[in-house]
Amino acid sequence: MPQQSKDTSQDPLHTSLQPACPSPALAQDKGSATGVAPHNLDQEQTDAQPGAQAVMRATLSDLLGIELPLIQGGMANIATGRFAAAVSEAGGLGLIATGGFNAQQLREHIAEARSLTNKPFGINLLLIHREVEELAAIIVEQRIPVVTTGAGNPATYVPAWRDAGSKVIPVIPSVALALRMERAGAFAVIAEGTESGGHVGELTTMALVPQVVQAVGIPVIAAGGIASGAQLCAAFALGAVGAQVGTVLLASEECPIHANYKQALLDAKDTGTTVIGRQGGTPVRTLKNRMARDYLKQEKEGATREELEMFTLGALRKAVRDGDTDAGSLMAGQVAGQLRQIRPVAEILDTLMEEYHCVRKELSAL
Numbered sequence: 371m372p373q374q375s376k377d378t379s380q381d382p383l384h385t386s387l388q389p390a391c392p393s394p395a396l397a398q399d400k401g402s403a404t405g406v407a408p409h410n411l412d413q414e415q416t417d418a419q420p421g422a423q424a425v426m427r428a429t430l431s432d433l434l435g436i437e438l439p440l441i442q443g444g445m446a447n448i449a450t451g452r453f454a455a456a457v458s459e460a461g462g463l464g465l466i467a468t469g470g471f472n473a474q475q476l477r478e479h480i481a482e483a484r485s486l487t488n489k490p491f492g493i494n495l496l497l498i499h500r501e502v503e504e505l506a507a508i509i510v511e512q513r514i515p516v517v518t519t520g521a522g523n524p525a526t527y528v529p530a531w532r533d534a535g536s537k538v539i540p541v542i543p544s545v546a547l548a549l550r551m552e553r554a555g556a557f558a559v560i561a562e563g564t565e566s567g568g569h570v571g572e573l574t575t576m577a578l579v580p581q582v583v584q585a586v587g588i589p590v591i592a593a594g595g596i597a598s599g600a601q602l603c604a605a606f607a608l609g610a611v612g613a614q615v616g617t618v619l620l621a622s623e624e625c626p627i628h629a630n631y632k633q634a635l636l637d638a639k640d641t642g643t644t645v646i647g648r649q650g651g652t653p654v655r656t657l658k659n660r661m662a663r664d665y666l667k668q669e670k671e672g673a674t675r676e677e678l679e680m681f682t683l684g685a686l687r688k689a690v691r692d693g694d695t696d697a698g699s700l701m702a703g704q705v706a707g708q709l710r711q712i713r714p715v716a717e718i719l720d721t722l723m724e725e726y727h728c729v730r731k732e733l734s735a736l
């Protein structure tokens with residue numbers, strides 16, 4: 371099936387997010403040859419408040435030594451070495467996800483990423499992985515600059531990773547876990563709201579991020595529901611130093627998911643996702659389809675947590691590799707409704723930053 375854009379002419383979400391800051395025009399106005407706006411946020415803050423004492427907040431780009439304040443979220447079965455390298459080459463921090471890979475495959479993906487980029491990339495360790503000990507040791511051995519973790523508490527691995535020079539950045543859904551991670555020696559935390567794709571917590575990004583910022587002394591990165599410059603701007607306004615994005619990058623040319631999965635994302639509406647697995651304690655946000663309905667039924671019939679976990683991982687593979695949009699698990703966040711077209715990763719990230727700068731300017735004029 372050919373990939374088509376949504377008709378956005380009657381779409382209030384589209385009109386509210388996009389036309390005020392049309393990215394291509396902005397790039398021309400700035401005379402940017404590459405279409406990339408400058409990303410020095412501190413400098414812009416100084417420009418916006420002449421004569422005022424600028425509040426200097428280190429951004430994620432400064433903290434990680436990357437060009438843009440953006441991390442590509444780890445995505446099981448999707449975030450390969452090649453995909454992570456594409457994101458890092460585009461100026462963000464690419465991550466190789468471990469979900470769906472064994473130890474040997476992880477080594478191969480690291481080697482592939484290193485063959486494609488000299489820029490830093492990281493690893494996302496899924497803490498419920500069968501080979502978690504072996505994967506954690508590979509991170510030490512390979513001296514990976516950034517490690518993010520999902521689905522659990524990585525405290526036992528933090529000392530070894532830190533000794534190997536890694537910055538450890540756990541994904542957290544609550545203030546309590548953020549505080550535990552700070553005590554365990556985390557470099558920063560990713561506060562992920564329930565809007566996000568994949569495993570989710572209860573709190574929204576809007577409610578979670580400022581409460582985590584208030585509670586911890588380490589940098590906070592916002593995740594969940596960020597797919598436009600306005601949303602990135604909101605993340606900064608809430609006190610984050612940058613953002614982790616997942617769903618918006620699923621709609622990229624380089625993302626190695628089946629074309630049917632991409633088309634389902636383009637077809638999704640604002641209410642197009644649902645959360646399965648709440649009952650069993652492993653809530654996962656996916657696009658609504660037959661698999662999601664079957665899962666909820668299995669859950670009601672008393673399937674075990676492990677059975678359901680295997681069911682989603684197997685189903686994700688069906689969606690990613692076979693393009694089975696009926697029986698596959700099409701994990702995606704609520705921003706799927708905003709996705710309009712499949713674009714190169716670099717264009718997606720550049721547009722996010724251009725919109726971000728434009729929205730900041732608009733807000734400072736209020």
Ligand SMILES: Cc1cc2nc3c(=O)[nH]c(=O)nc-3n(C[C@H](O)[C@H](O)[C@H](O)COP(=O)(O)O)c2cc1C
Nearest residue numbers: 443444445446520566567568594595616617701703
């Ligand atoms: C398809 C998919 C798979 C994901 N798998 C993982 C994973 O393996 N590990 C993890 O920590 N987070 C995972 N996530 C969460 C992302 O890393 C990221 O935090 C999230 O997508 C950000 O929210 P957004 O989807 O609204 O951009 C996944 C998200 C998606 C959409």
